[in-house]
Amino acid sequence: MSTSKSYYKPLNISSVFRPGLFENRVAIVTGGATGIGKGITKELLFLGCTVVIASRKADRLADGAEEIRNWLANTGQRATLHVVQCNVRNEDEVKKLISTTVQKFGKLDFLINNGGGQFLSPTADIRLKGWNAVVETNLTGTFLLCREAYNQWMKEHGGTIVNMAMDMWKGYPYMGHSGAARAGVVNLTKTLGVEWAQSNVRVNAVAPGSSIVSPTAAANYGNVSIFDGVGENIPMKRTGTVEEVCSAVCFLLSPGAAFITGETIRIDGGHSYYITPNFRLPDSKPTDVYSWQSKFDADAAKGPQSKL
Ligand SMILES: CCCCC/C=C/C(=O)SCCNC(=O)CCNC(=O)[C@H](O)C(C)(C)COP(=O)(O)OP(=O)(O)OC[C@H]1O[C@@H](n2cnc3c(N)ncnc32)[C@H](O)[C@@H]1OP(=O)(O)O
């Protein structure tokens, strides 16, 4: 995949959901200033939602918020974006994130537990501190946010939660800590979906394949080419776009998903079901890409390069 060519023009969202769908709704998106989280934030704002983005690093939050606000101004969108610094591993900061949001905006309809991540390492080499950091970020952080959102608001008023998993269905070599944590997230999602159904709180998750091209994700591994060649092993013969995760999240948040809870949607082009290398699929062209660019040229189909 070429990295020199920019396949997408500057963001011009054309959500598949109807304008105004999330008007008068309030959402928290953790990790909302970068990558997939930034895409989710933009689509929610586009659909009229008020969005609070939250993560650890003030500079990343400020840069992401500036870009999003400029985009809002350029597109004439009138939606509210708010920024809160919060490490999801810190219980007090999580409690404050939820209480601040409820105090400032009067409610909390949606929680998107997108913030997370890990480092690559053979499991035998992971030190306890590193293991704990990854499990606390992805599993414990998700638990804390769900618990506080429920206890401080959703228990009495209802709400919708979307958690973030990954393609850990067959284990995850070199990401053993994160694979274990995300498997925990999938299980927690089922439990909470059942426990909180009577409070009109739905809890679901998305599981992107190891293939959602976001520049910040690549930078985390110190290798901008880390997604190169990944598409070859995916039945759809391509990597995924940030937009393809965002639309699944928006669907799960929408009234159209009102009877879905405890579920995890895989967004991986069939990768996690493709387990028979002895019977490899014949070579084929990449499938059609979904993106917010209204019109993309043939190059886009060869290798999406999300600018989000
Ligand atoms: C192969 C293709 C993959 C494509 C799929 C992509 C999937 C994605 O998830 S993309 C998302 C990418 N973004 C991130 O992962 C960002 C978030 N991740 C992190 O911030 C870190 O990985 C973190 C979860 C470990 C948290 O970092 P931090 O808050 O800085 O943690 P600590 O300072 O408390 O340090 C903890 C401890 O962790 C060990 N460690 C951290 N980084 C590494 C590393 N690169 N290699 C080995 N070990 C690492 C280490 O033990 C740290 O403690 P010290 O030894 O005392 O430093």
Ligand SMILES: NC(=O)C1=CN([C@@H]2O[C@H](COP(=O)(O)OP(=O)(O)OC[C@H]3O[C@@H](n4cnc5c(N)ncnc54)[C@H](OP(=O)(O)O)[C@@H]3O)[C@@H](O)[C@H]2O)C=CC1
């Ligand atoms: N890209 C991919 O292919 C896949 C991604 N995922 C998952 O999707 C999510 C988004 O990833 P992506 O956008 O690609 O990568 P990014 O690196 O851009 O996103 C990670 C985000 O999480 C935030 N974050 C990390 N740790 C914490 C923490 N302790 N508290 C609060 N926020 C935190 C980061 O912000 P800050 O540094 O400011 O805290 C950052 O905004 C992650 O959970 C990732 O693991 C899952 C499968 C595949």
